[in-house]
Amino acid sequence: MASQTRIKVAKLDSPKMHGLDRDTLIRLYRTMYLSRKLDDREIQLKRQNKIYFQISSAGHEAVTAAAGLLLRPGVDWIYPYYRDRALCLMLGVTPLETLLQAVGAKDDPSSGGRQMPSHWGHPEWNIVSRSSCTGTQFVQAVGAAEATLYYQERSKALAKAKKAPLGKYVGYEDNEIVYVSSGDGATSEGEFWESLNTACIKKLPMFYLIEDNGYAISVPVEVQTAGSSISKLVGSFPGLHIAECDGTDPLESYAVCREAIQYCRDRRGPALVHAQVTRPYSHSLSDDEKLYKSAEEREREAHRDPLSKFSLVLVREGLLDQKQIEDLEAQVDNEVREVADQALAAAEPSIDSIKVNVYSPDVDPTSSAFEAEPQYHGAPKTMVEMVAATLSDEMLRDERITVFGEDVADASREENLKSVKGKGGVFKATAGLQRKFGADRVFNSPLAEASIVGRAIGMATRGLKPVAEIQFFDYIWPAMMQIRDELCVMRWRSNGAFKCPAVIRVAIGGYLTGGAVYHSQSGESIFTHCPGLRVVMPSTALDVAGLLRTAIRCDDPVMFLEHKHLYRQPYNRSEYPGPDYTVPFGKARVVAEGSDVSIITYGALVHRAEVAAAQLGREGVSVEIIDLRSLSPYDWEAIASTARKNHRVIVAYEDMLSWGYGAEIAARIADELFEELDAPVRRVAAMDTFCAYQPNLEDVILPQTSHLINAVKQLLEY
Ligand SMILES: Cc1ncc(C[n+]2csc(CCOP(=O)(O)OP(=O)(O)O)c2C)c(N)n1
Numbered sequence: 001m002a003s004q005t006r007i008k009v010a011k012l013d014s015p016k017m018h019g020l021d022r023d024t025l026i027r028l029y030r031t032m033y034l035s036r037k038l039d040d041r042e043i044q045l046k047r048q049n050k051i052y053f054q055i056s057s058a059g060h061e062a063v064t065a066a067a068g069l070l071l072r073p074g075v076d077w078i079y080p081y082y083r084d085r086a087l088c089l090m091l092g093v094t095p096l097e098t099l100l101q102a103v104g105a106k107d108d109p110s111s112g113g114r115q116m117p118s119h120w121g122h123p124e125w126n127i128v129s130r131s132s133c134t135g136t137q138f139v140q141a142v143g144a145a146e147a148t149l150y151y152q153e154r155s156k157a158l159a160k161a162k163k164a165p166l167g168k169y170v171g172y173e174d175n176e177i178v179y180v181s182s183g184d185g186a187t188s189e190g191e192f193w194e195s196l197n198t199a200c201i202k203k204l205p206m207f208y209l210i211e212d213n214g215y216a217i218s219v220p221v222e223v224q225t226a227g228s229s230i231s232k233l234v235g236s237f238p239g240l241h242i243a244e245c246d247g248t249d250p251l252e253s254y255a256v257c258r259e260a261i262q263y264c265r266d267r268r269g270p271a272l273v274h275a276q277v278t279r280p281y282s283h284s285l286s287d288d289e290k291l292y293k294s295a296e297e298r299e300r301e302a303h304r305d306p307l308s309k310f311s312l313v314l315v316r317e318g319l320l321d322q323k324q325i326e327d328l329e330a331q332v333d334n335e336v337r338e339v340a341d342q343a344l345a346a347a348e349p350s351i352d353s354i355k356v357n358v359y360s361p362d363v364d365p366t367s368s369a370f371e372a373e374p375q376y377h378g379a380p381k382t383m384v385e386m387v388a389a390t391l392s393d394e395m396l397r398d399e400r401i402t403v404f405g406e407d408v409a410d411a412s413r414e415e416n417l418k419s420v421k422g423k424g425g426v427f428k429a430t431a432g433l434q435r436k437f438g439a440d441r442v443f444n445s446p447l448a449e450a451s452i453v454g455r456a457i458g459m460a461t462r463g464l465k466p467v468a469e470i471q472f473f474d475y476i477w478p479a480m481m482q483i484r485d486e487l488c489v490m491r492w493r494s495n496g497a498f499k500c501p502a503v504i505r506v507a508i509g510g511y512l513t514g515g516a517v518y519h520s521q522s523g524e525s526i527f528t529h530c531p532g533l534r535v536v537m538p539s540t541a542l543d544v545a546g547l548l549r550t551a552i553r554c555d556d557p558v559m560f561l562e563h564k565h566l567y568r569q570p571y572n573r574s575e576y577p578g579p580d581y582t583v584p585f586g587k588a589r590v591v592a593e594g595s596d597v598s599i600i601t602y603g604a605l606v607h608r609a610e611v612a613a614a615q616l617g618r619e620g621v622s623v624e625i626i627d628l629r630s631l632s633p634y635d636w637e638a639i640a641s642t643a644r645k646n647h648r649v650i651v652a653y654e655d656m657l658s659w660g661y662g663a664e665i666a667a668r669i670a671d672e673l674f675e676e677l678d679a680p681v682r683r684v685a686a687m688d689t690f691c692a693y694q695p696n697l698e699d700v701i702l703p704q705t706s707h708l709i710n711a712v713k714q715l716l717e718y
């Protein structure tokens with residue numbers, strides 16, 4: 001056990017120790033050593049097949065422990081990466097908690113046993129749940145830092161966020177900052193650069209720590225980073241404080257990080273510290289660095305080991321003698337042994353808990369609470385006008401709402417607003433909102449889709465309600481990883497500790513001749529395939545009002561698909577249904593009742609089905625039309641009941657014929673309602689091809705009314 005006897009301490013050389021007192025210096029060493037021993041213990045457990053994976057923080061302990069010392073636990077917002085064990089320990093994560101994560105225990109605070117070890121997350125310490133994706137954290141940290149500036153100015157938003165579900169973890173304090181870290185390799189990801197761009201444009205209080213161990217698995221830095229130095233490469237970002245340090249030296253790291261963090265706390269802008277560290281234990285236990293690192297290189301690294309170097313400093317400076325170091329280490333060894341035993345005895349999550357926290361346990365957007373009667377007033381509005389009107393009323397009601405994306409503002413140069421009408425979106429869906437609510441609530445983003453979604457995630461995690469816009473569905477793909485691996489999964493992977501109920505509005509579908517392949521795409525099935533995400537697609541202005549409001553008031557992330565072809569049609573307009581009109585998710589709308597054939601559809605095909613039904617009606621055929629309007633969840637009851645009623649079913653959709661959304665609905669009908677059908681379920685969809693620029697090449701991205709009529713007639717002849 002540690003000896004409590006004080007030794008004759010030589011006078012502490014304070015400038016050399018950067019003002020740190022003896023206790024703090026010992027705490028630094030203890031945390032570094034504890035981090036290493038927890039890694040060692042995990043490695044042992046992995047070799048005994050008691051855990052399934054190990055990735056260590058070895059070689060990174062000095063700079064991360066030093067940074068942890070400078071951050072304010074539970075005040076600053078932390079977006080760490082997997083080599084930040086020492087930082088997390090310094091902030092308050094307990095050794096037991098880190099090992100509960102390693103064994104995948106039910107009570108692991110980071111994920112309840114759902115994620116791999118070292119995927120840090122702890123709501124009490126504002127350590128935001130991390131995924132396995134390298135680089136996604138950067139743009140989310142931007143969103144979190146934007147929340148800092150937002151709450152600083154808008155206390156009503158903060159008060160409201162605190163009252164919302166999980167509001168106990170919402171907070172804001174003066175001078176708080178956002179920490180985000182990664183290795184050298186992850187700085188090659190676009191999101192790193194996207195984040196720096198916005199951080200510098202908005203002077204965000206973000207502290208970037210780049211822990212450069214010279215390798216990304218087996219790829220050395222000179223192949224990863226032009227010129228081999230990330231700090232040199234980012235040198236021209238305006239207002240970015242940049243510093244380098246030997247990340248294996250906790251004292252130098254402390255001094256350099258302290259200055260960088262102070263820069264952020266003083267609201268002078270973002271700061272980046274580039275720390276040179278080592279990686280003595282290979283990338284992970286699945287890697288053997290001897291396959292690509294020379295013996296000389298490894299030997300050189302061994303000489304820079306932060307633990308042995310710092311223990312020598314402590315002895316040399318007379319802070320601890322050799323015996324005291326041994327005592328401290330023995331005490332830590334004991335503690336690690338004890339907590340490992342506890343972790344190994346900890347309960348695992350039960351199998352039936354797997355579906356818990358896919359969606360919010362607090363707000364059910366499918367419930368009757370979202371059923372409302374419209375209180376109509378005003379002149380009829382088009383769908384696109386209804387988007388703007390609904391956003392406007394919701395923004396009035398809830399100061400947490402921010403609206404951003406490409407071109408969504410009226411005019412970023414606010415002085416121009418006196419003399420110009422304003423843009424308000426390429427389709428005008430956000431027209432007038434900046435003018436009404438201010439440029440801090442409605443603003444343009446750089447042209448960077450991953451960061452639009454990532455920033456929304458960061459803001460939503462901190463209790464704001466971002467309504468972000470992706471200008472065209474065709475360009476959503478840079479944001480795919482943010483949507484699939486982050487937005488959808490945040491609540492589940494953190495076992496309910498974190499959430500990001502953002503609304504992502506997306507203009508979708510074929511709408512004009514000449515739109516060609518990059519202004520016409522569908523692909524809703526790609527997103528209904530993602531658990532955790534709600535996907536809705538209204539076909540009328542009334543449903544836009546009801547579903548968009550539900551999307552904003554719900555506690556899950558929502559993809560709100562707005563069909564471009566429907567934006568300005570006269571046939572789907574509606575008077576404004578009032579500021580509290582909502583439509584529950586997962587409830588289809590019976591567009592027309594009929595007794596011969598049922599058409600199950602949504603989006604732009606609803607109206608075409610109506611036109612087809614009118615024509616067929618004149619020929620004595622009665623068609624029922626169901627508008628799903630909500631694609632995930634969807635209304636199976638409505639589908640089953642119309643199939644049972646008419647026994648002949650068409651599923652009509654714009655998405656690709658094969659693997660499209662309707663294909664899955666048709667498959668389920670065939671599976672579960674086979675006995676009910678008098679004829680095989682038919683799909684009517686766009687062809688499995690692209691919409692081309694020249695109409696004579698291909699103008700059938702939307703199935704035509706004639707296709708629907710033919711399909712109905714074929715079914716009746718069956
Ligand atoms: C987006 C993404 N691509 C690839 C991977 C697989 N991967 C995990 S860690 C890693 C290397 C990261 O290197 P670096 O950023 O230098 O961090 P280090 O592990 O060296 O600390 C790779 C390629 C991943 N997890 N995520």
Ligand SMILES: [Mg+2]
Pocket residue numbers: 183184185211212213214215216217
């Ligand atoms: Mg690396």
